[in-house]
Amino acid sequence: MNAFAGTGNLIRFVLRRDRLRLSVWVIALAATVAASVPALDDMFTTDAERQGRAALMDTPTGIVFGGPGYGLDDYQLGPMLVNELTMTLLIALAVFNVLHVVRHTRAEEESGRAELLRAAPVGSGAQPASALITAAAADLLIGALIFASMAGYGLAAADSFAYGLGIGLAGVVFAAVAAVCTQISEHGRTAAGTAFLVVGVLFMARVVGDVSEPGGNALSWLSPFAWVQQARPFDGLEWWPLALYPAAAAVLFAVAHTLAGRRDLGAGLVATRPGPSGAGPLLRGMFALHLHQQRGAVLTWSAAVFVLALSFGTLAPEVESMIDSNPDLAVILGGDTDDLVGGFLGTIGLYVLMGAGAFGALSVLRTRAEESAGRAEMVLATAVGRTRWMGTALLVAAAATALVTVVGGLGLGLGAAVTLEDGGWAGRMVEASLAGLPAALAFGALVALLFGTVPRWIPLVWVWLGYSVFATMLGALLGLPDAAMRASAFEILPALPMDGFETAPFLLFLGAVLVAGAAGLAGFGRRDLVTA
Structure with a gap:
């Protein structure tokens, strides 16, 4: 054939x-x-405004997310669209x-x-x-x-x-x-x-x-x-x-x-290795089972995020050298060298949160796959209750999301600490990642809520994640109103280390995440199982 x-x-x-x-x-x-073509044309109407924007695109952060920066000498609409x-x-x-x-x-x-x-x-x-x-x-x-x-x-x-x-x-x-x-x-x-x-x-x-x-x-x-x-x-x-x-x-x-x-x-x-004939002492209980099922994904995502974050962190000296060679950049960007390095690392930290949020949603989504495949029904037919089965799955997802978030911040901090010879960056970036943790947990919590109540609406999680990424990356450029920006999970909390930590918004966001997870857990306990 x-x-x-x-x-x-x-x-x-x-x-x-x-x-x-x-x-x-x-x-x-x-x-x-x-939408971006007329928005950019209306936002930067004079040569001075466009050249000011070109100066921003010539910074390390601009190069990371804008590319090599062709056309910056005469920054018209065409090159602006390509770079932005x-x-x-x-x-x-x-x-x-x-x-x-x-x-x-x-x-x-x-x-x-x-x-x-x-x-x-x-x-x-x-x-x-x-x-x-x-x-x-x-x-x-x-x-x-x-x-x-x-x-x-x-x-x-x-x-x-x-x-x-x-x-x-x-x-x-x-x-x-x-x-x-x-x-x-x-x-x-x-x-x-x-x-x-x-x-x-x-x-x-x-x-x-x-x-x-x-x-x-x-x-x-x-x-x-x-x-x-x-x-x-x-x-x-x-x-x-x-x-x-x-x-x-x-x-x-x-x-x-x-x-x-x-x-x-x-x-x-790559052939799958056969498992052991019997469960080891660590593979007892539902938490251990869920963790065992996701161990490969957790290790892979954590290692990948750490390596990529470490690589980005090592670019911190490029920020310093670029500012030292062009002091006008510090004036344009409004800060000293330390602030601008922190702004660069904080921007990369937002992308770490995006990756951790996507992983958290995928981790919780495994419960839906287990239910659809009929494996959840087999487990729940034993002496395992619904709350225990789903609750331990949520704990594993939350712990894994936190791990990906922290190792990303640690990678950024270590990369900057080693190359700048300033060990304080490691602690600062770990703190910054922990400060944004509720945003990463939010997507898994929403999956849990919808899984427990209306599973057919789970795709809405990816709509929110996509919008959050779009608003964070392009919202300011396109002039989105504050209310539209706040609809992004990554714009609700202050971004460290550029901004200061605020306790009240952090606790409110974390509380909303916990309530969503608890509501999903309660809803799963009441609805019928569905297999497909």
Whole structure:
């Protein structure tokens, strides 16, 4: 049988099944750009205002989240859009493509549905091909809409097309990365975690390369996060860097297809080790069981966040040297060197909280997966009560979220402490991470509340998380009102170390998290179990 037999039918099936999910992603990302174009044009109307913004983008924080900063000498609307929006769009596209590919490949094998499909005249490569093609179609549609919104506003058509094309092709590369990662483990969560780790490493490579040398060095060119900006839209457009995207996607897809042919259906390239014949002394009780089930994810996320945070922390000297070489930056940004280093680390700390919040939501969401698979029913048929089963799951999720948050802050602090030769940064950043812990716990608490009361509404958690990330990253730039900014979980509490700690908001937020978790626990005790 042809390896790609049945691909067309699976493409139609994926589009039918995910029509709402795909529409939300496409509309949200395209609308972000469409709204940002007039907002930025209205916000920075004079040359002086735009050059002031360019000075901010030439700081380490601006380079981390804006890229190498092409077009800063004459900061018009086109370069402004490229510098201000690219990293946000690419991170969102990476999340979308990883989740989409894992959902329609590894998750289908794990659930057993792929085996049913393969019993029909469907080739071994049809599922990954259909997942990649549908993801690529959505990516390129997003790119086309970005081109239309920019060109429709009067920006140069060729540069707008190159930018939209680059954004869309970058998404295709992320999908191909996920396709390779799905071959490694037999579990969907592990595959997604591996893909996100690879994306994080690629993002860090771009950051280190761009910060180390104006315009980026060789390390930047190893990352697909860099290529669209290296094409220099609106600043001497060069088309050839965009050719790296289809080349990389083709190579990665070929690797994924080859690896898929070397494993059995439902298995991974890395074989799962058989467990012991009997439970050890530490594997007693529900808390130990939930912790045992999530130990791999907890260790992987903690290690990944620590390494990435440590890497960002080591960039602190770049902040000092940049300010020392250009004292006007301190005047523009309004603070001394220590304050600006703290502001840089605090900004990175917000991204640590975002990662910890996503992990907390996924951790609590395992209860839903256990219920849907019927395993929860088997456990609850024994002498284990509902409160004990779900309550211990929530404790594990809360403890794991706190661990990811703290190790992220510790990584930032240690990186800064070692490179700046100031040991006080380690303690300051751990304190800052603990001060923001309620924001990270909030998403897991909301999952618990909805799981215990109206499980079909759980996707709203991801809507809130997406909005919180959007508002925190772009809200101030787009001039969102205070009420809209406060709807972000990451804008409710003061951000340390830039701001001072406030006890009352911290306790109120933490209390709301505890109430949501308790309400979800009580609701789960009253509703019927649902298996699917």
